[in-house]
Amino acid sequence: MSFVYQNYLFIVVGVIIVFSFLVIREENKFFAFVERFWFKKKSFIYSLSRLFFLLGFTLLALSILDLRGPEERIKAKVPSKRTVILIDTSASMLAEDVRPSRLEKAVLLAKHFARKAVGHQISVVVFSEIQKKIVPFTADLDLIDSRLESIRGLKNQYGTSALSTAIQEAIQIFSTTGEEPQGNILVLTDGEETVDGIDLKIPEGVYVAFVGIGTQNGGRIPLDDKRGMRYGYKHHKGKEVITKLDEDFFKGIVSKYPQTKYWTADTYALPSEEIVAFFEAEFSKGIENQDMVIRPVFMQWLVVPGIIFLLLSYFLKMVKVFAVVAIILINPVWAEEVQEKPIPEKIMHGLEQLQKGRLSREQKLGLAYELQKNQFNEEALKLYEEESEHLNHDQRFNYGTALLSNKKYQEGFSEYRRLLEDDNISDELKKKIAQNSLLFLQHQEQEKQQKKDEQNKQNDQNQEGSDEQSEQNSSGQSQDQNQNQSPSQSEQDGKDQQQNNENQDNEKKEDNKDDKNKDKPQDGEDDKPRNLPPKKLPAKLKQLMSDDRKLQMEMIERGTKDMNKRKSNSSKDW
Numbered sequence: 001m002s003f004v005y006q007n008y009l010f011i012v013v014g015v016i017i018v019f020s021f022l023v024i025r026e027e028n029k030f031f032a033f034v035e036r037f038w039f040k041k042k043s044f045i046y047s048l049s050r051l052f053f054l055l056g057f058t059l060l061a062l063s064i065l066d067l068r069g070p071e072e073r074i075k076a077k078v079p080s081k082r083t084v085i086l087i088d089t090s091a092s093m094l095a096e097d098v099r100p101s102r103l104e105k106a107v108l109l110a111k112h113f114a115r116k117a118v119g120h121q122i123s124v125v126v127f128s129e130i131q132k133k134i135v136p137f138t139a140d141l142d143l144i145d146s147r148l149e150s151i152r153g154l155k156n157q158y159g160t161s162a163l164s165t166a167i168q169e170a171i172q173i174f175s176t177t178g179e180e181p182q183g184n185i186l187v188l189t190d191g192e193e194t195v196d197g198i199d200l201k202i203p204e205g206v207y208v209a210f211v212g213i214g215t216q217n218g219g220r221i222p223l224d225d226k227r228g229m230r231y232g233y234k235h236h237k238g239k240e241v242i243t244k245l246d247e248d249f250f251k252g253i254v255s256k257y258p259q260t261k262y263w264t265a266d267t268y269a270l271p272s273e274e275i276v277a278f279f280e281a282e283f284s285k286g287i288e289n290q291d292m293v294i295r296p297v298f299m300q301w302l303v304v305p306g307i308i309f310l311l312l313s314y315f316l317k318m319v320k321v322f323a324v325v326a327i328i329l330i331n332p333v334w335a336e337e338v339q340e341k342p343i344p345e346k347i348m349h350g351l352e353q354l355q356k357g358r359l360s361r362e363q364k365l366g367l368a369y370e371l372q373k374n375q376f377n378e379e380a381l382k383l384y385e386e387e388s389e390h391l392n393h394d395q396r397f398n399y400g401t402a403l404l405s406n407k408k409y410q411e412g413f414s415e416y417r418r419l420l421e422d423d424n425i426s427d428e429l430k431k432k433i434a435q436n437s438l439l440f441l442q443h444q445e446q447e448k449q450q451k452k453d454e455q456n457k458q459n460d461q462n463q464e465g466s467d468e469q470s471e472q473n474s475s476g477q478s479q480d481q482n483q484n485q486s487p488s489q490s491e492q493d494g495k496d497q498q499q500n501n502e503n504q505d506n507e508k509k510e511d512n513k514d515d516k517n518k519d520k521p522q523d524g525e526d527d528k529p530r531n532l533p534p535k536k537l538p539a540k541l542k543q544l545m546s547d548d549r550k551l552q553m554e555m556i557e558r559g560t561k562d563m564n565k566r567k568s569n570s571s572k573d574w
Contacts, residue, residue, distance in 0.1 A: 005066055045316050049314075052309045055306075056306045057306070059305055059306030062302050072295070082122075083122050084184070085124045087103075087107070088126075088161055088163065088166075088188060089128050089556060090128040090192075091156055091157050091160070092221060092243035093156075097219030098215065099267045106188035107152045110186075110188060120184075123136055124148065126556060128160060128162070131162075133173075146549070154556060161189070161193060163189055163193045164193065171206055180204075181206050185209070187208060189212070191245060192245075200253070204259065207259045207278070209260070209261055210253070213265050214244065214245035220241065220242060221243060344374065347370050347376075350367040354367060365384070368380045368384050368398070380402050384398065394429070396419055400412045400413075412440070
């Protein structure tokens with residue numbers, strides 16, 4: 001067990017030591033000050049909290065070095081979805097037994113396959129005597145289309161076909177890591193091997209799909225000049241060359257290697273989807289267990305304890321706060337809800353009888369008294385008012401009290417005054433009248449004081465508004481004073497004012513002209529919006545793609561010509 005970044009161990013340990021030293025020193029200074037002036041020493045819980053904090057920091061700092069275990073050999077599934085498209089560019093691919101030609105059909109099929117093979121990394125390789133990679137592994141369809149267009153008009157009229165060699169070299173593309181090759185190869189050819197082949201060996205991890213482009217009847221190989229003008233057909237030893245689809249070549253390979261399959265493509269056939277399905281099916285089979293060497297990650301052994309120590313440190317520091325919160329949660333003190341005052345059963349029964357019209361005058365007054373006693377003053381007052389003409393002293397006193405409780409002070413005090421004018425009332429009732437009168441007078445004074453305070457606030461707001469108004473009036477008076485100046489002075493001021501107004505009008509007119517001139521297009525400019533993006537970039541891109549295609553064609557044709565110089569006249573060159 002060791003760290004992956006072992007070289008940085010001394011730096012991390014140094015940072016841990018310096019950080020711990022600074023924390024301990026600053027905390028000792030702080031608690032020395034507290035002990036000196038507040039006579040309070042550092043508690044054991046706080047010391048334990050600091051220890052946990054430093055331990056947590058140390059473990060997290062060490063975890064960045066990536067702690068790993070010893071090397072282990074395991075079985076793992078290693079998938080591969082890389083595909084090489086091999087395109088035959090020999091002279092036989094110029095035959096037109098498949099429209100528009102075998103080569104153009106191969107290019108069309110390669111483009112169609114690239115669009116159907118979602119998730120594949122595709123590389124394109126062309127071959128005749130030699131092979132050339134024109135597209136590295138990529139998923140960029142624009143790049144693949146552009147490079148495929150570079151070989152569409154290729155006129156490799158003397159190129160032979162080293163088909164087996166090209167397949168064997170394509171297999172080596174998957175073996176760059178030194179491990180067993182894994183991948184797919186799509187071969188677009190007519191199967192006519194015109195160069196002595198080698199002993200072809202296809203590994204188990206490589207799946208090859210052949211597409212035979214051509215017909216059994218075959219076709220002639222046209223010869224065109226650089227301007228595209230046809231001046232004849234290819235001859236060999238005095239006879240016209242007829243190139244045919246070699247289906248025996250495909251059958252021999254498929255019978256020998258189970259991870260291969262072939263299709264034939266005529267003018268209208270595009271077996272792209274079937275090829276993709278074949279690669280996908282073989283891809284699922286090819287995800288086999290392979291031996292891999294790994295080092296298990298043990299970083300969690302440092303990270304998890306480090307986080308636990310930091311949480312414990314924080315908890316110990318805040319233990320008092322947590323204790324208070326826990327007490328509140330365990331013994332919550334909730335505010336009592338304000339409940340509506342229950343109505344006694346006696347009053348409920350009386351109200352029901354009142355609703356049915358079964359109460360006499362005395363019973364109504366008795367119900368009014370009960371309502372008043374239970375603070376239902378508004379309901380009590382209504383009953384007293386119905387029987388106000390037939391009230392005795394006590395009932396009239398209750399009636400006056402109900403009026404005062406409903407803030408009808410003038411009427412309530414009038415009832416009290418009538419009772420006091422009656423010589424037959426008792427002294428106890430007079431005392432109650434005096435107490436109630438004093439109580440309601442105090443309440444009335446409080447209401448007046450409250451209204452007075454509200455009025456003062458309103459006056460203050462009005463005063464602020466009047467101050468603003470006075471400022472405006474003062475500015476108006478200054479204007480009046482200017483009007484009361486001497487006639488000559490006022491005339492001069494009027495002329496100055498008129499001149500200023502004319503200058504302002506002229507400036508506005510000039511500004512309007514400038515705005516109109518801004519809106520109008522200048523000389524030499526068109527009416528098109530200026531903010532449109534330039535349209536030169538696509539043209540440049542097309543030019544670059546065209547130059548790239550020409551360069552690719554020249555390199556392929558030059559390589560073929562160099563090879564042809566070394567051949568004898570009797571060897572095949574298609």
